[in-house]
Amino acid sequence: MSPALPVGDPAPEDGALPPSAAVGAEERALALYLHVPFCRVRCGYCDFTTYTAEELGGTGSGSSRAGYAATAVREVEMSGRVLAAAGLPARPVSTVFVGGGTPTLLPPGDLLRMLEAVRDVHGLAPGAEVTTEANPDSVTPGSLAELAAGGVTRVSFGMQSAVPHVLATLDRTHDPARVPDVVRWAREAGLQVSLDLIYGAPGESRDDWRRSVEAALACRPDHVSAYALVVEAGTKMAGQVRRGELAPPDPDDLAAKYEDADALLGAAGMAWYEVSNWAARPDARCRHNLSYWRADDWWGVGPGAHSHVGGVRWWNVKHPGAYSARLERGASPAHGREVLDDDARLVERVLLGVRLAEGLPVTALPPEGRAQVAGVVADGLVEPGPGGTPPGRVVLTARGRLLADGVVRRLLGW
Incomplete structure (x- = not known):
């Protein structure tokens, strides 16, 4: 571990x-x-x-x-x-x-x-x-x-x-x-x-x-x-x-x-x-x-568990003894946290949303990412829209699923 x-x-x-x-x-x-x-x-x-x-x-x-x-x-x-x-x-x-x-x-x-x-x-x-x-x-x-x-x-x-x-x-x-x-x-x-x-x-x-x-x-x-x-x-x-x-x-x-x-x-x-x-x-x-x-809210209970609520992410201490000791004295078991800024939340939305078969709206991408959509469609990584037009949602093809991380980088304009 x-x-x-x-x-x-x-x-x-x-x-x-x-x-x-x-x-x-x-x-x-x-x-x-x-x-x-x-x-x-x-x-x-x-x-x-x-x-x-x-x-x-x-x-x-x-x-x-x-x-x-x-x-x-x-x-x-x-x-x-x-x-x-x-x-x-x-x-x-x-x-x-x-x-x-x-x-x-x-x-x-x-x-x-x-x-x-x-x-x-x-x-x-x-x-x-x-x-x-x-x-x-x-x-x-x-x-x-x-x-x-x-x-x-x-x-x-x-x-x-x-x-x-x-x-x-x-x-x-x-x-x-x-x-x-x-x-x-x-x-x-x-x-x-x-x-x-x-x-x-x-x-x-x-x-x-x-x-x-x-x-x-x-x-x-x-x-x-x-x-x-x-x-x-x-x-x-x-x-x-x-x-x-x-x-x-x-x-x-x-x-x-x-x-x-x-x-x-x-x-x-x-x-x-x-x-x-x-x-x-x-x-x-x-x-x-x-x-x-989909970036909903979740609370993770237990040693080492992670939580996310409204763009705030935190993680608990890992050892069960330390975890228990904190709760017994009425303290939070959280070890550290981060408050995601708008850029970080955008990256996570694209990173996670693109992995879903329902895809991600093209409008959710940054401008530099929207400019890449036609290219990833032409490369066979994203499904085209009707008649081969640019899609309204980014949905990975079978090949795109194998190369999902690379698709995400292109859609973020990296």
């Missing part, structure tokens, strides 16, 4: 937000992210804020699974006070996402206690989407049924691969044969199902990758996410690559595997709605992640 936190300004002790955070809030959705920082085993590629029992040493209530839900509830309660004090209107939460780590290492009752706090403090909008991540080996039919009965609507399983040697390279410990079972259990509980895949692991062939996508499709999920492996600094895998024990991901191989996934998923009736995400139906799209890509 990388120890670094973003560089920013010190966060105020009470977590107070500037008045600018309230501007336009009534037009933005409010989402809650609940981070559970515990894993049984640390995967070699992972740089998320997660800890095994051995890393935490089992000392202190803030470092224990047993005391975590109560600590997280304190931050949920703080979120209500801080947003109200900043003058933001009361808004029911439209989506809740419980991520990690492995949230389902906690008992279902603990996860539902955190969800109940969100409901008590903010309320849940009618039809709110409530997702929990889970590893295939961390759930049972009973635990999934209990989560569904308590208000969870969706589960995202970390499948990653169907090929044992690929899972071993990634340090994943579940049996791939278990995935169809957990999907069935989730469906029997009434939950929507998403499967997460990773491509580009060292030693993974294209046949391996296609086998994984086909195995995922055989489960008939509502949603699939497919992410290219990134070797993050400070991880076990980065050390293995540096020492020559593993080969780094090859960009051409990653591009080919993305095209394979898009073709297989598309043929099965799953449509892309964001560069790395496909859904069987419009109502199966992950609304929580769409809140990120």
